[in-house]
Amino acid sequence: MAASGMVPTDKSAFLLNRATGDLADGAAKLASDIGSTSVEAVLAAANRAMRRKGASATMGSMNPRPAEWYSFDDGDQQTTDWYPQGLSGSDDSGGIGVPSFLVSWYFKPEAGERGIRLSFVSPRTLKYRHALLVQAKPDGAYGPIDIHAGGIACHGDLLYVADTVRGLRVFDLNNVLDLRTVQNDLGDPQRVGRHAGKLHAFGYRYVIPQTDFWKVAQAGPRFSFVSIDRSGATPRLITGEYRENDPGGWVGRWDLDLAGGQPVDAFVMGHPKIQGATSQGGKWYLSQAANATTNGKLLVYEGQTLRTRPFPIGPEDLAVQDGKLWSVTEFRNKRTIFGVGL
Incomplete structure (x- = not known):
């Protein structure tokens, strides 16, 4: 069994190799056929509404409750088809x-x-x-990507998406493509x-094609979540591994150009059960899940000193925005974005 706490481990085990292949060419072809729009334009055309401090069952026994949270609409709360996982922000x-x-x-x-789909939220x-x-x-042919997408992080125009057994898929947010620019309807929703x-x-107005790929050099490492640490002189990309009943999951930090892949x-x-992790100002924050009816925990390490803080039910990926630590919750009728103090 792994030792408790943040214990350094061999970083060479997590080597990534760049594997662009024909992804950039495919994305460029699709963009040339459809035409790109901006994230700001997508938000201006938003067609669903969140509710401030809705789906309060998500908070369970958490005390104090988050400073702020937003719940997804009824359709996204109730569906058993789609589950939110990753979180990033502007x-x-x-x-x-x-x-x-x-x-x-x-x-x-x-x-x-x-x-997999991506929600743009204002x-x-x-x-x-x-x-x-x-x-x-x-x-110009295109199709869906069948992965878990357990974590995401956005740096500049690039969106990094965790692919559990393969590494990190990359999407360019300059390539948000609006089907309405080339046809009057959104096609067949099936x-x-x-x-x-x-x-x-599938009835969506916007598609975003993958442009790049960083693949694991050898089988074994699992990429379950992603975040960014902007608190130091050099921003770092963070990713790590969820393990169900094993404390041996890893977390690592990369330079954001992923130079050398290590x-x-x-x-x-x-x-x-760590569903998300990030580091900020010398501290590590780990999002620990339980089950669909039990509150999770926020584990905060400063050196080897551990503090445990209350968290909602079903916490996932982590991101820092507006001086708060944010996460998203996944379970049916308990789907929120929430923020707590760092």
Whole structure:
């Protein structure tokens, strides 16, 4: 059993190799056929509404409750098809022109796979909109990406998405593509790709094609969550591993150009069920889940000193925005974005 606490480990075990292949060509072809729009434009066309301090069952026995939280609309609360997982925001990006959160969701049913989607959320208006993340070919064909998308982080225009057994998929937010620019409707909500001269994305208006890939050099490391630490002189990308009943999950920090593909440092976390992690100002924050009816915990390490703080039910990925630590919760009728003090 791994020792308790943040214990340094061999960082060479987590080597990533860049594997762009034809992804950039496929994305460029799709963008040339459809035309790109901006994140700000997507937010301006938001078609769903969040509710401030809704879905209060999410907070369970948490005391004190978060300073702020927003719940997704009834349709997204009640669905058993889609589950929110990853969280990032405009502060992570530094390039998005308006305050915003980004949330990744995965499609759970094995039948009728619909891949992963990304929500653009405005904390100002509490409006949001989904977009479909896709993989495109140089001939312009495209389709869904069947992964868990357990964590995301945005740096500049690049969105990093955790691919559990493969590494990190990369999407360029300059390539948010609006199907309405080339056709009058959104196609067949049951189809994706090009069919009978039309473009389809399961009824979504926006698609974002993958542009790059950082793949694990050897089988073994699992990439479950992602975040960014902007508190130091050099921003760092953080990713790590969820383990159900094993405290041996790892977490590592990379320079943001991922130069050399090896993390700057890596640690064994010493706790099971870690769904998200980030470091800020010499502290580590770990989001620990329980189950659909039991509160999670926020574990805060300063050196080897551990403090445990209350957290809602079902906490996932972590992000820092507006001086707060934010997370997203996943369970049905308990789906929120919430923020607590650092």
